[in-house]
Amino acid sequence: MKLFTRRAARPEEEEEQEPMTTATTTTMTPARTVTAFLTAFGQGDVATALSVVDESVRVNLYATGLRGAGKAELGQFLVDTATAFPDLRLTVRRTIEAGPVVTVELKFEGTQAADYLGAINQEKHLDVDQAWRFTVEGDRIAGVDAYWCQNQLYRRLAVKRLDQISLV
Amino acid sequence: MITTESRPTAAASEALVRAFFDAYRRQDVDTMTDLCSDNADFSYVPYEVWGKQRVLRGDGKVKTVGKTIWTGLVNSFPDLTNTVHTVDANDAGDVVVTCDIGGTQQLAWGLAEPRGKGFSEPHLFVFHVDDAGEIDRISAYWDGAGINRQLGHLEVD
Numbered sequence: 001m002k003l004f005t006r007r008a009a010r011p012e013e014e015e016e017q018e019p020m021t022t023a024t025t026t027t028m029t030p031a032r033t034v035t036a037f038l039t040a041f042g043q044g045d046v047a048t049a050l051s052v053v054d055e056s057v058r059v060n061l062y063a064t065g066l067r068g069a070g071k072a073e074l075g076q077f078l079v080d081t082a083t084a085f086p087d088l089r090l091t092v093r094r095t096i097e098a099g100p101v102v103t104v105e106l107k108f109e110g111t112q113a114a115d116y117l118g119a120i121n122q123e124k125h126l127d128v129d130q131a132w133r134f135t136v137e138g139d140r141i142a143g144v145d146a147y148w149c150q151n152q153l154y155r156r157l158a159v160k161r162l163d164q165i166s167l168v
Numbered sequence: 169m170i171t172t173e174s175r176p177t178a179a180a181s182e183a184l185v186r187a188f189f190d191a192y193r194r195q196d197v198d199t200m201t202d203l204c205s206d207n208a209d210f211s212y213v214p215y216e217v218w219g220k221q222r223v224l225r226g227d228g229k230v231k232t233v234g235k236t237i238w239t240g241l242v243n244s245f246p247d248l249t250n251t252v253h254t255v256d257a258n259d260a261g262d263v264v265v266t267c268d269i270g271g272t273q274q275l276a277w278g279l280a281e282p283r284g285k286g287f288s289e290p291h292l293f294v295f296h297v298d299d300a301g302e303i304d305r306i307s308a309y310w311d312g313a314g315i316n317r318q319l320g321h322l323e324v325d
Binding site: 060062063094096097098099101103105129130131133145147148149150151152154155159160161162163 | 178213214216218254256257258262263264266289290291292294307309310311312313314316317322323324325
């Protein structure tokens with residue numbers, strides 16, 4: 001029984017591939033803008049991730065204590081994360097688009113290779129579920145609010161006390 | 169043939185979720201659960217209590233795990249309240265809420281002994297409203313370390 005018919009690809013009929021690794025898309029919806037950011041972040045390509053972030057972005061990374069921060073602080077966080085977890089994997093579980101607001105529920109995974117948010121490197125594997133809420137204006141991210149539990153993160157990195165993060 | 173669209177609008181879904189937070193502010197757990205479908209899914213992602221042989225997680229159903237957690241929270245924090253900052257809904261039934269939840273601890277909560285200290289912590293809730301106009305999924309995210317620091321509980325476990 002023939003289950004499907006393979007058709008010879010013809011260039012003029014090939015579907016346009018949606019770019020997932022760069023920020024240079026033709027029609028940027030809020031969700032596509034966010035996807036471009038997260039895809040680049042997941043690949044450790046901080047420059048490309050920041051290319052879709054507005055210069056006046058307002059950033060709240062609650063678990064890090066970073067509130068009301070800007071693009072430079074966001075960029076430093078992305079660099080620190082990509083450095084500490086060179087095998088970083090972001091697995092998107094759900095993307096919700098509501099007008100200019102895009103919320104992404106994702107799993108953050110990686111193996112620690114450098115100190116991170118005060119926790120010394122013990123080469124522990126990290127997996128933490130997170131939610132990132134983006135506000136998109138035009139084709140740029142104008143607001144970032146990230147939520148995750150730092151207790152879960154520290155637990156997986158073998159930190160014992162919140163007042164002695166660097167002790168094991 | 170005349171057909172009717174049964175899916176609630178974004179405005180209706182937003183109103184339902186705002187009613188949920190109004191009930192939460194009144195500590196009316198019965199109304200909170202009544203706004204949810206019988207089989208509504210529940211996930212309080214940071215809720216994780218590590219024992220010697222097992223880990224308790226805040227995953228399950230609203231009318232079992234959710235109701236138990238909400239009741240426990242109200243008991244441990246008798247002045248538990250919330251302040252809703254943003255509500256974003258779409259016509260697919262998704263509703264995302266940012267809010268602060270806070271209260272003063274009077275009884276043990278998880279591994280945190282009561283010290284009479286209070287907390288206020290940013291939360292993000294993700295709801296889904298079904299075609300019947302009931303909440304059929306709740307997920308929530310927050311920084312448990314932020315709460316524990318405010319309560320004076322500094323052990324990670």
